[in-house]
Amino acid sequence: MTNVPPTPSGxxxxxxxxxxxxxxxxxxxxxxxxxxxxxxGGPGGxxxxxxxxxxxxxxxxxxxxxxxxxxxxxxxxxxxIVPVIVDIWAEWCGPCKQLSPILEQLTEEYAGRVxxxxxxxxxxxxLVQAFQxxxxxxVAALIGGRPLGLxxxxxxxxxxxxxxxxxxxxxxxxxxxxxxxxxxxxAPVEGAEQGEPEPEPLPPHHQAAYDAIExxxxxxAVQEYKTAxxxxxxxxxxxxxxxxxxxxxxxxxxxxxxxRSAAGSAPSDVSAQLAVADLDISGGHVEDAFxxxxxxxxxxxxxxxxxxxxxxxxxxxxxxxEDPRVVAARRRLASALY
Numbered sequence: 035m036t037n038v039p040p041t042p043s044g045x046x047x048x049x050x051x052x053x054x055x056x057x058x059x060x061x062x063x064x065x066x067x068x069x070x071x072x073x074x075g076g077p078g079g080x081x082x083x084x085x086x087x088x089x090x091x092x093x094x095x096x097x098x099x100x101x102x103x104x105x106x107x108x109x110x111x112x113x114x115i116v117p118v119i120v121d122i123w124a125e126w127c128g129p130c131k132q133l134s135p136i137l138e139q140l141t142e143e144y145a146g147r148v149x150x151x152x153x154x155x156x157x158x159x160x161l162v163q164a165f166q167x168x169x170x171x172x173v174a175a176l177i178g179g180r181p182l183g184l185x186x187x188x189x190x191x192x193x194x195x196x197x198x199x200x201x202x203x204x205x206x207x208x209x210x211x212x213x214x215x216x217x218x219x220x221a222p223v224e225g226a227e228q229g230e231p232e233p234e235p236l237p238p239h240h241q242a243a244y245d246a247i248e249x250x251x252x253x254x255a256v257q258e259y260k261t262a263x264x265x266x267x268x269x270x271x272x273x274x275x276x277x278x279x280x281x282x283x284x285x286x287x288x289x290x291x292x293x294r295s296a297a298g299s300a301p302s303d304v305s306a307q308l309a310v311a312d313l314d315i316s317g318g319h320v321e322d323a324f325x326x327x328x329x330x331x332x333x334x335x336x337x338x339x340x341x342x343x344x345x346x347x348x349x350x351x352x353x354x355x356e357d358p359r360v361v362a363a364r365r366r367l368a369s370a371l372y
Contacts, residue, residue: 094214097141098150103160103252107369109151113176115212117148117205119198120167122172124155128274130171132244136191137173140198145184147202151176151205168318169353173197177205186318187352188278237262243275252283277351284312304330304338308345315349322326323349324363331370343371 092115101109109118121137123130134152141150152160155170165174175182182204183257184197205211236244243258259276262269285293290313296308298305307326314323327342334342346367350360 045066064069064092083106083207092212093216094216095148095151096216097148097214098138098152101151101153101158101161103158104159110150110176110179112214114150114178116146116214117201118176119148119201120153120165120174120176120181121150122153122155122162122167122170122174124170124354126356127155127170128271129352131271131280132275132278133171133173133188133194136194140191140195144198144202146215148198149214169315169320169357172318175201175204177201178208178210179276187281187316190250192248193283237269239265240272240275243279247279247282250286252279252286255279256283273351277348280348281312281316281352284309285316302330302333304334304341308341311345311349316354320349320353320357320359324359328363328366328370331367339371 094112099109109120112118119137119141121130121134123134133364139152141148153165155167165172166183169186171184171188173184175184182201183199189197206207235241239258239262243255243262246252246255246258256276256279259272259279263273263276266272288309293306293309293313297306300306311323311326314320314326324346327346331339331342346363350364353360355361
């Protein structure tokens with residue numbers, strides 16, 4: 035079974051966010067949120083009233099909030115009451131548009147036990163750097179003022195739900211087990227009628243691909259996205275979806291150790307290097323993946339060179355054409371090919 039994209043069991047500590055917190059707090063507080071003490075009750079500057087350690091309710095404007103470099107302190111404090119899921123996205127990112135509705139739906143279903151904070155990567159560079167978001171979507175969590183990396187890329191709802199469950203378990207172990215309400219009213223209950231308009235349905239082949247991904251049937255999802263592209267070559271959502279699910283399909287059933295061992299023993303084997311580049315991309319190590327394949331391009335010809343070119347172009351779709359790493363890699367690929 036593949037362990038990529040990173041699974042919920044792979045929760046990993048992110049960088050210290052104290053520099054962002056210091057800027058947001060200054061000069062109101064002296065203690066440093068997210069510092070080395072790591073007390074479960076919450077970092078300095080966090081609310082000490084109801085809900086910070088007792089699990090009592092507090093009120094928030096919404097369970098899904100947009101945050102910026104300047105308003106980060108608000109959710110940092112809130113994370114001492116309930117865990118905060120952080121979704122780093124961008125408007126141009128196709129996989130983000132697949133993942134965000136899943137995150138928002140699950141957040142509502144958990145009825146105030148978790149809050150979702152959305153970060154626009156294009157306008158909040160400090161948060162992007164703080165959470166080490168090398169590609170998007172990147173999803174992390176804040177628990178008691180401390181960051182945890184969760185996963186990179188779009189995952190099916192079932193896997194995202196598993197992530198939420200493990201985040202809640204980690205939060206409870208750290209004494210963060212409160213609940214929030216929205217505007218003083220009870221938070222939504224799972225399955226309750228919300229009175230909100232139904233989301234616009236996905237195009238048929240997109241929906242079929244989404245359903246297949248939910249079942250772990252990546253090969254069928256690949257075919258559905260290919261059909262959507264054949265019908266409309268300008269369907270950028272389908273192009274991005276195809277790149278994402280193709281990556282999942284290639285990694286399905288293979289372990290990271292197996293892939294890296296094969297690549298290490300055959301440094302000139304194109305197939306082995308393509309596989310480990312997939313592993314790097316899925317883990318957010320974009321430059322490592324680009325460098326590995328671009329180093330190989332000048333050394334091979336024919337079908338092998340074409341395979342490297344096609345895979346790199348697929349990665350460019352995944353990461354986004356405007357990403358500076360893609361711009362540099364595309365330039366280097368063109369130079370190697372022509």
